[in-house]
Amino acid sequence: xxxxxxxxxxxxxxxxxxxxxxxxxxxxxxxxxxxxxxxxxxxxxxxxxxxxxxxxxxxxxxxxxxxxxxxxxxxxxxxxxxxxxxxxxxxxxxxxxxxxxxxxxxxxxxxxxxxxxxxxxxxxxxxxxxxxxxxxxxxxxxxxxxxxxxxxxxxxxxxxxxxxxxxxxxxxxxxxxxxxxxxxxxxxxxxxxxxxxxxxxxxxxxxxxxxxxxxxxxxxxxxxxxxxxxx
Numbered sequence: 476x477x478x479x480x481x482x483x484x485x486x487x488x489x490x491x492x493x494x495x496x497x498x499x500x501x502x503x504x505x506x507x508x509x510x511x512x513x514x515x516x517x518x519x520x521x522x523x524x525x526x527x528x529x530x531x532x533x534x535x536x537x538x539x540x541x542x543x544x545x546x547x548x549x550x551x552x553x554x555x556x557x558x559x560x561x562x563x564x565x566x567x568x569x570x571x572x573x574x575x576x577x578x579x580x581x582x583x584x585x586x587x588x589x590x591x592x593x594x595x596x597x598x599x600x601x602x603x604x605x606x607x608x609x610x611x612x613x614x615x616x617x618x619x620x621x622x623x624x625x626x627x628x629x630x631x632x633x634x635x636x637x638x639x640x641x642x643x644x645x646x647x648x649x650x651x652x653x654x655x656x657x658x659x660x661x662x663x664x665x666x667x668x669x670x671x672x673x674x675x676x677x678x679x680x681x682x683x684x685x686x687x688x689x690x691x692x693x694x695x696x697x698x699x700x701x702x703x704x705x706x
Contacts, residue, residue: 478517482555486546497575498532508598522595525613535620536627542609543631557701567625576617580609605678622686625693632697636704
């Protein structure tokens, strides 16, 4: 475990991308929301939601891609095993998600106490996330971060193993798979059933349980590729 912690600290050399950028983005989201309100002419009138949280995902995922393409070769040069590096990566992903999720819980509390940043705007307390206690809300915020981090890790491992060719083929394969699923669901008229299923799921499952299952699947795939990746 000590070795894993040491390797995790090596990954934190990339702390600006792992921590500073996500936390900095969270800090400016209320200002971005204010700018959107001004541009829309809403001002401080009427309760409304502003969907800015997905921007956070776009900041989190590339950080872990960088860890796999930049820190991984360096760690191998220090004699770190792939298994230890993978365990350290999982620890960093989980720690980052929990820390950022905790900050989001705090910002949600500030949002509520200030009446939606003084203009009834909801950036963190979105209806789609459901109503939860503080502890459950922490996991609801953290779950999607783990999932997008897993995407970044897998993309980084694929690049490290097969370079640009692997990325291009991976994107093409993912697009083909999604197109095939869409075509099959349309031909079989599954969309209403899919909508009913998702609509009937508790938000905790949608934003915590399912993202974690998704992350585990991608993490397992990343490990299979990482075993043969070289520096």
